[in-house]
Every structure is written in structure tokens, then in C-alpha cells.
Amino acid sequence: MTLETHPDRGGAGTPLLQAKTLTKHFPLGGGAVVRAVDGVDFAVMKGETLGVVGESGCGKSTTARVVMQLLPQDKGEMLFDGEIVGGQALTLKEYRRQAQMVFQDSYASLNPRLTIEDSIAFGPTVHGVSKAAAILKARDLLQRVGLDPARFAARYPHELSGGQRQRVNIARALALGPRLVILDEAVSALDKSVEAQVLNLLADLREEFGLTYIFISHDLNVVRFISDRVMVMYLGEVVEIGPVEELYGDPRHPYTKALLSAMPSMDPDNRTMEAPLAGDPPNPINPPEGCRFHPRCPHAQTVCAKVKPILATMGDGVRQAACHMQVPGSGHSHAPALEAAA
Amino acid sequence: MTAITEGSAALVVPPLAKSPGYWAGVWRRFKKDKVAVGAGLVVLAIILMAVFADYVAPADPTRSSMLRRLRPIGTPGYPLGADELGRDMLSRLIHGARLSLFMGVVPVFVAFVVGSVIGIAAGFFGGKFNTITMRTVDVFYAFPSVLLAIALSGALGAGITNSLLSLTIVFIPPIARIAESVTTQVRGMDYVEAARASGANALTIIRVHVLGNVLGPIFVYATSLISVSMILASGLSFLGLGNKPPTPEWGLMLNTLRTAIYVQPWVAALPGAAIFITSISFNLLSDGLRSAMDVKG
Amino acid sequence: MSTPQIPTPLVKIENLTVRFRGAQTVHAVNGVSLTLEPGKVLGILGESGSGKSVTLKTLLRLLPESRTDIGGKVSVDGRDVLALNPQDLADYRGAVTSMIFQDPALALDPVYTVGEQIAEAIVRHEKTSMKAAMARALELLELVRIPSPARRLKAYPHEMSGGMRQRAMIALALAARPKLLLADEPTTALDATVQIQILLLLRQLQRDLDMGMLFVTHDIGVAVEVSDRLAVMYAGQIVETGTVRELIRDPQHPYTKGLLAANLHGAKKGERLEAIPGAPPALTEPPDACSFAPRCKFVQDRCRAALPPAVQLGEGRVVRCILAEQALVAAA
Numbered sequence: 010m011t012l013e014t015h016p017d018r019g020g021a022g023t024p025l026l027q028a029k030t031l032t033k034h035f036p037l038g039g040g041a042v043v044r045a046v047d048g049v050d051f052a053v054m055k056g057e058t059l060g061v062v063g064e065s066g067c068g069k070s071t072t073a074r075v076v077m078q079l080l081p082q083d084k085g086e087m088l089f090d091g092e093i094v095g096g097q098a099l100t101l102k103e104y105r106r107q108a109q110m111v112f113q114d115s116y117a118s119l120n121p122r123l124t125i126e127d128s129i130a131f132g133p134t135v136h137g138v139s140k141a142a143a144i145l146k147a148r149d150l151l152q153r154v155g156l157d158p159a160r161f162a163a164r165y166p167h168e169l170s171g172g173q174r175q176r177v178n179i180a181r182a183l184a185l186g187p188r189l190v191i192l193d194e195a196v197s198a199l200d201k202s203v204e205a206q207v208l209n210l211l212a213d214l215r216e217e218f219g220l221t222y223i224f225i226s227h228d229l230n231v232v233r234f235i236s237d238r239v240m241v242m243y244l245g246e247v248v249e250i251g252p253v254e255e256l257y258g259d260p261r262h263p264y265t266k267a268l269l270s271a272m273p274s275m276d277p278d279n280r281t282m283e284a285p286l287a288g289d290p291p292n293p294i295n296p297p298e299g300c301r302f303h304p305r306c307p308h309a310q311t312v313c314a315k316v317k318p319i320l321a322t323m324g325d326g327v328r329q330a331a332c333h334m335q336v337p338g339s340g341h342s343h344a345p346a347l348e349a350a351a
Numbered sequence: 352m353t354a355i356t357e358g359s360a361a362l363v364v365p366p367l368a369k370s371p372g373y374w375a376g377v378w379r380r381f382k383k384d385k386v387a388v389g390a391g392l393v394v395l396a397i398i399l400m401a402v403f404a405d406y407v408a409p410a411d412p413t414r415s416s417m418l419r420r421l422r423p424i425g426t427p428g429y430p431l432g433a434d435e436l437g438r439d440m441l442s443r444l445i446h447g448a449r450l451s452l453f454m455g456v457v458p459v460f461v462a463f464v465v466g467s468v469i470g471i472a473a474g475f476f477g478g479k480f481n482t483i484t485m486r487t488v489d490v491f492y493a494f495p496s497v498l499l500a501i502a503l504s505g506a507l508g509a510g511i512t513n514s515l516l517s518l519t520i521v522f523i524p525p526i527a528r529i530a531e532s533v534t535t536q537v538r539g540m541d542y543v544e545a546a547r548a549s550g551a552n553a554l555t556i557i558r559v560h561v562l563g564n565v566l567g568p569i570f571v572y573a574t575s576l577i578s579v580s581m582i583l584a585s586g587l588s589f590l591g592l593g594n595k596p597p598t599p600e601w602g603l604m605l606n607t608l609r610t611a612i613y614v615q616p617w618v619a620a621l622p623g624a625a626i627f628i629t630s631i632s633f634n635l636l637s638d639g640l641r642s643a644m645d646v647k648g
Numbered sequence: 649m650s651t652p653q654i655p656t657p658l659v660k661i662e663n664l665t666v667r668f669r670g671a672q673t674v675h676a677v678n679g680v681s682l683t684l685e686p687g688k689v690l691g692i693l694g695e696s697g698s699g700k701s702v703t704l705k706t707l708l709r710l711l712p713e714s715r716t717d718i719g720g721k722v723s724v725d726g727r728d729v730l731a732l733n734p735q736d737l738a739d740y741r742g743a744v745t746s747m748i749f750q751d752p753a754l755a756l757d758p759v760y761t762v763g764e765q766i767a768e769a770i771v772r773h774e775k776t777s778m779k780a781a782m783a784r785a786l787e788l789l790e791l792v793r794i795p796s797p798a799r800r801l802k803a804y805p806h807e808m809s810g811g812m813r814q815r816a817m818i819a820l821a822l823a824a825r826p827k828l829l830l831a832d833e834p835t836t837a838l839d840a841t842v843q844i845q846i847l848l849l850l851r852q853l854q855r856d857l858d859m860g861m862l863f864v865t866h867d868i869g870v871a872v873e874v875s876d877r878l879a880v881m882y883a884g885q886i887v888e889t890g891t892v893r894e895l896i897r898d899p900q901h902p903y904t905k906g907l908l909a910a911n912l913h914g915a916k917k918g919e920r921l922e923a924i925p926g927a928p929p930a931l932t933e934p935p936d937a938c939s940f941a942p943r944c945k946f947v948q949d950r951c952r953a954a955l956p957p958a959v960q961l962g963e964g965r966v967v968r969c970i971l972a973e974q975a976l977v978a979a980a
Contacts, residue, residue, distance in 0.1 A: 064839035077548050105550040118541035122563035128542070131559060132549035170927045178545075185549060200695035201866065202943075205910035205923035212920070227840065234917060253917070271844040273869030275911070277892040280873055284845040288795075289809035383671070 019091035024052035032084035047245035058222040060236030068245040109182035113194035115174035119166040126162040150180040172203035251328035261330040312340035387639020401448035408442035432618040447599035454584030462522035470530020492524040574637035578630025659684040664720035678884040691875030699884035746826040763801030769823035788819040811842035883939035
């Protein structure tokens with residue numbers, strides 16, 4: 010039995026992953042519902058890295074778990090290279106060979122009772138690869154993530170440092186030969202000096218294996234460095250998507266703007282003088298009507314409290330933002346004039 | 352990504368020197384815990400004493416002598432005195448260890464197996480299955496263990512087999528609850544999520560990722576129940592629901608000697624002391640195991 | 649201001665060493681010396697295991713005394729902290745030096761309201777009536793800008809959001825008007841938009857109340873926002889100190905340079921990051937050479953032979969690296 014590589018079925022024009030109105034609610038009892046992910050649409054093109062940013066409660070980790078199908082979605086569907094995930098052509102088990110995930114907590118994501126090589130080899134054995142072949146594969150992968158197999162393969166997780174364990178987790182994710190890797194705060198728990206090593210490794214592996222990444226992080230510097238496009242989430246919804254430099258250079262949604270200006274300044278002569286937003290991000294149990302950001306938004310008007318903004322496409326079609334100020338004729342006084350858009 | 356290929360020739364995986372694994376670490380930490388090692392040695396001594404009782408005991412534990420009733424500790428020929436029927440206390444304590452240990456270990460072991468299966472299944476599958484199973488278990492757990500043991504034994508009738516059975520039933524709920532809680536904890540770990548993400552089915556995940564991580568803590572907890580089981584078994588015998596005379600057993604000995612408490616208080620206290628020493632040794636041993644198995648980082 | 653006068657330092661730490669005994673001895677702090685002038689902020693920057701939090705906790709004697717060996721001298725506001733008797737220590741904690749933590753759960757008691765906790769701290773140090781203390785607790789909540797403070801006075805910690813709890817903890821720490829505030833990663837667990845609010849609040853409170861502050865963090869950006877001067881720690885030692893401007897604009901120690909590069913500020917997409925290879929040492933032995941040598945790309949034989957010299961580059965500007973010494977010699 011061998012694990013063959015996956016052919017590109019849809020061609021370069023078909024997104025590798027397309028999420029359509031993904032929705033995940035958690036009932037709390039007593040009628041309350043956490044609207045963790047509420048109608049999220051996005052696509053990840055082949056070979057690109059999509060960064061996902063947002064604060065706690067914005068639904069980025071739940072999105073990752075739904076995309077990985079560790080949680081079933083309540084509504085919506087996903088297409089992987091044009092095929093419905095969990096459908097006839099692409100079963101869940103088959104999908105899970107092609108999409109893999111790296112978690113934030115490097116220690117909790119390795120079984121403390123298994124050696125490193127056994128942990129990496131587990132996935133392939135599940136798919137019918139012999140134990141011996143899987144072990145050899147695991148050692149090869151350890152080499153590729155920068156850990157000498159002769160030194161590390163037979164060790165246990167607690168004998169490794171955080172950075173080394175995260176390399177093992179990356180190797181484990183690659184063992185099945187995936188095309189999509191979801192990195193859920195995968196470098197957030199590492200020290201800065203180690204984080205840079207792992208980011209370099211991720212960039213190398215993307216090149217070497219032709220991977221597509223969904224890179225989730227709260228660290229805007231890291232996301233800017235690694236991503237091609239960035240998706241900003243707020244209270245379970247997408248508020249803005251766009252190419253990384255355009256989005257960082259010219260944020261269109263007030264929340265994106267606030268998030269970017271909340272980054273500590275690295276310039277001692279030009280320190281931040283004013284916080285862009287007051288208060289904490291609200292929890293997603295009873296999100297506000299209309300635009301969910303309107304209670305904290307400096308530009309909020311009556312329309313924002315009443316009408317939920319659509320994720321409007323703008324510019325040359327590569328940028329999207331869910332803000333009334335970007336939609337002509339939305340009723341917001343800062344909205345572009347109708348004829349100007351036409 | 353290159354495919355994993357497997358030639359016709361058998362693959363040779365070069366063995367690597369395994370680093371000292373988890374259990375080596377447990378042993379290393381356990382060895383340093385002097386109290387736990389001491390308790391372990393006492394437990395070992397008691398077990399050996401019970402196994403080789405025929406060779407260790409100086410006299411026949413059932414041979415009575417009306418002339419030598421209730422001799423004090425230190426009487427020539429009776430190093431720990433004699434009981435109310437003139438039987439050698441030392442020999443009876445040594446032989447009594449057999450049944451007492453048996454009553455301590457067997458119900459706990461059976462309950463460990465049954466309780467673990469129930470608890471792990473409930474913890475892993477969660478949801479409604481968990482609710483139904485664990486609420487049923489809670490019904491039994493709600494009774495104080497002594498009361499439940501007495502009630503069950505009383506209903507089933509006196510005798511060793513019935514005592515074993517009732518003690519087993521008493522211990523299944525607490526073990527199932529511990530098993531359920533550690534399994535629920537493990538199920539939430541990212542490595543179980545990662546295993547699910549690799550497409551493994553539930554049984555494979557339980558076998559590879561859950562069992563190894565939950566059996567240890569459950570076992571340690573079960574060890575701590577051995578002393579409880581011994582005390583309960585002694586209690587049942589004391590009430591006449593367990594063992595029948597003349598077979599020596601510590602609980603029953605305590606019962607029959609209680610009338611002699613004013614005549615030979617030290618001799619009458621001996622079976623109690625034996626129960627106390629054994630159960631505290633098991634407890635200290637399981638405490639030591641627990642801290643030795645607690646690995647951080 | 650016209651007469652140049654060296655102010656007596658609020659904090660003076662001399663050659664502090666902290667060793668934890670246990671299954672394995674850990675040399676957490678290995679000869680740290682630092683001073684803090686009244687009303688100034690020193691940021692202590694370092695990664696996990698660098699000894700930054702341990703140094704901070706020594707200032708309040710929060711380390712478990714039974715298994716900790718502390719050497720060196722620590723004085724705060726003229727008091728020899730390591731020699732305080734239990735009564736003096738109780739008076740010292742809170743009133744002279746007080747601390748805020750990463751996790752407010754460590755500082756706030758879940759069974760008392762925020763107002764009760766702050767008032768209790770005031771009564772303990774100032775012997776006022778509970779009523780007066782409550783009034784001052786309200787003032788404190790206003791000071792840390794908690795919205796509708798009168799209502800929050802009666803709230804329990806779990807009823808507040810993360811940022812609000814952090815503000816309440818700051819109010820509690822300020823209850824007895826300390827001269828020195830110790831901050832141990834107080835914004836690390838917070839969301840980005842809340843973090844900047846708390847940083848700005850701390851900066852302002854420190855200035856308005858003229859407190860000295862030691863701010864421990866792993867995040868350079870955060871340190872830059874609040875600090876006047878910075879001390880970079882590695883393996884239980886301070887490897888570089890200077891003003892924020894000096895350290896950011898002109899870092900001298902290879903570790904400081906590496907940290908700045910790893911912060912990704914201005915890193916170009918698609919370029920490789922200049923990562924520091926390897927990982928920090930385990931600190932089971934006291935250092936007898938440069939601790940950073942195994943990871944340093946400028947390493948020389950001398951680095952592995954002896955402890956690096958503390959090279960004085962200017963007033964309060966010290967670098968522990970032979971490269972700095974060589975540069976100084978070359979310039980002279």
C-alpha cells in the first residue's frame with residue numbers, strides 16, 4: 010500500500026478551498042447561543058497563504074476547526090478543489106489526507122506516551138501504510154523539519170523544547186502529504202527567537218511541497234510577513250479580505266484600521282498617543298444588530314445599527330470589506346457616490 | 352510531495368536507541384520518594400507473608416487450646432499472645448493476611464476493569480451516552496460505600512463470594528467516574544484532535560491515544576481503594592456478613608476479640624493494627640505513584 | 649533642575665543571584681545589577697526562562713523561601729528588601745512596592761467584590777474607616793477609567809471583562825499609594841485593542857502619580873510603548889541596557905540585534921528572517937562563559953573561555969559582549 014500524491018483536479022483557477030456561508034453556533038442552554046462563526050465566505054487559492062486575524066471571540070479558531078471538520082458546520086458547505094467535502098467524490102477520510110492542521114499548544118498536541126516517530130507515523134498507518142514504511146517516512150520528515158532523526162526520533166515530547174515540538178507537529182501534519190495546512194496560532198506560544206526559525210521553516214516547506222496555508226494568528230506582524238492575502242474577522246463574521254500589503258497599507262474597514270493602529274509602535278519617538286478603540290471586544294453570545302462593529306465604531310450612523318453590511322467587492326475586484334462606508338448608496342454619509350462607482 | 356513507496360523487499364527500519372521513556376522517569380521519581388518506597392516495601396512484605404503463610408507462621412492458626420486463652424504479647428511460644436480460643440495470634444495474623452488482601456485486591460481489580468470500560472466509553476463518546484451512563488452510575492455513587500456494601504451483602508446473603516460481589520459493585524461507580532473524567536480531559540487534548548484530523552476511527556484513537564494516558568491515573572486511584580476494600584471487607588466480616596470462623600481474617604478477628612478488650616487490650620488491638628498498617632501502606636504507595644506519574648514538561 | 653544632582657535611586661539591585669533548589673538546581677538569575685530612578689520606567693525584556701519575572705518577584709520577596717537561595721543586595725526606597733522582618737515586609741508590600749500580573753485571577757479574589765478588595769487593602773495600610781476606604785476605592789476605579797465605577801465597585805471579578813479586570817487589578821495595586829509598581833507581562837493575555845488601552849493607562853498613571861515602574865515583557869513593541877530605559881535579559885543576566893532609543897536604534901549585543909530582527913518589524917515578505925539558531929540554555933549550571941555564545945554568529949574563542957565584560961558605553965549604557973569592548977578599543 011502506498012500513499013499516492015494528489016493530482017490537481019480543478020486547475021489553477023479553481024480555489025483549493027472554498028467556504029460558503031460556513032456557520033457554527035454553540036447552544037449554551039437557556040436559549041443563549043454563541044454565534045462563533047456566522048455565515049463566513051472565503052476562498053483559498055492554490056499555493057497561497059491566507060492569513061486570518063482577529064481578537065478573541067472573533068471565531069478564527071472555530072473556523073479552523075470547521076474547515077478541518079473537527080466540528081461539523083451547522084450551515085454552509087466547503088468545496089475542496091471543486092468537490093464537496095464529505096460528498097461522494099471526496100469522503101471525509103479522503104479529505105483529511107489532503108487537509109491537515111497544526112495547533113497552538115505544541116505539548117498538548119503530542120501524545121506524551123508516544124515517541125516522536127510513532128506520533129508522526131500514526132497518520133499514515135491509519136491510511137493503510139505499513140508501520141515500517143511509516144516510520145521511515147517519519148524519519149525523513151524529521152530531517153526535513155530540521156530535527157536529526159538519529160537524535161530525536163525515539164524521544165518523547167517532554168524531552169523536547171517548545172520549538173522542537175512544534176517542528177514535530179509540522180512533520181506530523183505533513184506525514185499524510187496534505188495540500189492544505191491550517192496553522193492555528195502555530196507560532197504564537199514560541200519565544201520570538203524560536204518563532205523566526207519556525208516561520209523560516211514554514212516558508213521553506215511551502216516551497217518544497219507546494220503547500221497552501223491558512224495561517225491563523227493574533228500577531229499582525231507575523232501575518233504580514235507570511236501571508237499573501239489576509240482575512241479579518243470580528244464577532245464570527247468576515248469584515249475584510251484583501252492582499253496583505255494593500256490591506257495593511259490602506260485598511261477599508263474601521264475595525265481593520267483600529268486593529269492595525271493598536272499595534273505597539275516600534276518607534277520610541279513616535280509612541281501611540283491614543284487607543285483606537287475603547288472597551289473590550291464583546292462576546293459573541295448576543296451580537297449587536299446591523300453591523301456588529303457599530304457600537305465601537307467611530308463612524309457609526311443610524312444605518313449601521315439597522316442594516317447588516319454585505320461583504321462588498323471593491324477596487325480591482327481583489328478586495329472585499331463589509332462596511333456601509335464602502336458601498337455606494339448604502340445610506341451612510343461617507344459612502345461613495347453612486348455614479349462614481351458606476 | 353513524494354509518495355510513500357514500499358518495495359517488494361521487506362523494509363528495514365534501523366533501530367534507534369530509545370531514550371529513557373516515560374516509565375523510566377516514573378521509576379526514577381518514585382525511587383526518590385522515601386515514604387512511597389517504604390510503603391511499597393511494607394506492601395511487598397505483607398504480600399510475601401500472605402503467599403508463604405504456611406512457611407512463615409510458627410503454628411497452626413486454627414489449633415486452639417483452652418488452657419492458653421488470651422495470653423499477653425510475649426508469652427513463650429506465643430510471641431503476639433493468644434486469642435480467645437488460645438490460638439497463636441501471630442500465626443492467625445499471618446494467615447489472615449491472605450483473605451484480607453484477597454478481599455482488598457480482587458473486588459478493586461474487577462471494578463477497575465469494569466469501571467474503566469464504562470468510564471472510558473462514556474468519556475470518549477460523550478453526549479447523551481455519557482449522560483445516561485454517568486447518571487446511572489451516580490445513583491449508586493450517591494449511597495455511602497459502607498451502607499451500600501452492607502445493604503448488598505445483606506440482600507445477597509452472607510459468605511465470601513457475595514461479599515466479593517457486593518464490594519465489586521460498590522467500587523465500580525467511583526472508578527467509572529474517575530475514568531470518565533480523565534478520559535474527557537484526554538479527549539479534549541489536541542493530540543486526539545490531531546488523530547481525528549488524520550482520519551483515524553474511534554477505536555484506533557482509543558487504543559493508541561487514550562488508553563495509555565488514562566489507565567495510569569485510573570490504576571493509581573484504584574490502588575487507593577484497596578485499603579478501603581480491606582476495611583469494608585473487615586467490616587462485613589465483623590458484622591457476620593463476610594467470612595465465617597474459623598478461617599482467620601483480620602476483620603473477623605477484630606470482631607471476636609472485642610469481648611477481650613478489657614482483658615488483653617493489646618492483643619485485641621492487633622488485627623486492627625494489621626488493617627491499619629496495610630491500608631495506610633497501600634495509600635502511601637498510591638500517593639507516591641500518583642506524584643511519580645505526574646510529569647510536567 | 650538647574651543643579652545637576654544624581655537622584656538617589658528608587659531601586660538598586662546589586663549582583664542579584666537566584667537559585668532554585670529541587671530535583672535539579674536552576675540558576676535563574678546570575679548576577680543582575682540595575683537601578684531605577686524615582687518616577688522612571690525600566691522595561692525588562694526577555695524570553696521565557698530569561699529570569700526577568702524572577703528578578704521582579706525578588707523585589708517583593710514572592711519566591712518560595714524554603715527552596716530559593718538569593719544572593720546579592722536589593723534595596724527599594726532605602727530599604728534592604730532581603731533583610732525585612734515579617735512585619736516590615738507586610739508594611740512594605742503594597743505600600744512601597746506593589747505588583748500587577750499577567751493573570752488578574754492571581755491578584756483578585758473571586759469571592760469578594762472589587763470594591764471590598766481595594767478598600768481592604770487601603771484599611772490595612774492606612775488605618776482609615778471602611779467607609780472612607782470605599783470612597784477612595786471609588787476614586788481609584790475612576791482613576792483607572794472603569795466605566796460606571798460606582799456600579800463596578802459592587803461587581804465581582806468574574807462579572808467583568810478581561811480588560812476591565814486588568815484595570816481593577818491596577819486600581820488594587822495602587823490602593824496604598826506605592827512608590828514602585830512592578831508589572832509582570834500585564835498585557836500579554838489581552839487582545840490587541842485592549843492591550844494598547846492598558847499600556848496607555850499605565851503610562852499615564854505612572855506619570856501622574858510619579859511612580860517608578862519595572863515593566864517585564866517579552867514583546868519589544870510593548871516595552872517601547874511604556875519604557876524610558878530598557879534592560880535586555882538572557883539566561884539570567886542583563887546583556888544590554890540603555891535608553892529605549894539607544895537600544896532600538898543602535899543595538900550592540902548580538903542577542904538584542906537578533907530579537908529586533910525576529911520581531912519582524914519591517915521584515916520583507918518572501919525574505920528569510922534572520923533567526924537566532926538554537927534555544928536558550930537550561931541553566932542547571934551557573935554560567936562561566938557567555939551564555940549566548942552557542943547561538944551567536946560572531947562567537948570567538950574568548951567568549952567560551954570567560955564571562956564577557958560589562959562594557960560601559962555611556963551613562964547607563966552597558967553591554968555584556970566582547971565585541972563592544974573590541975569596538976571601543978578600535979575607536980580609541
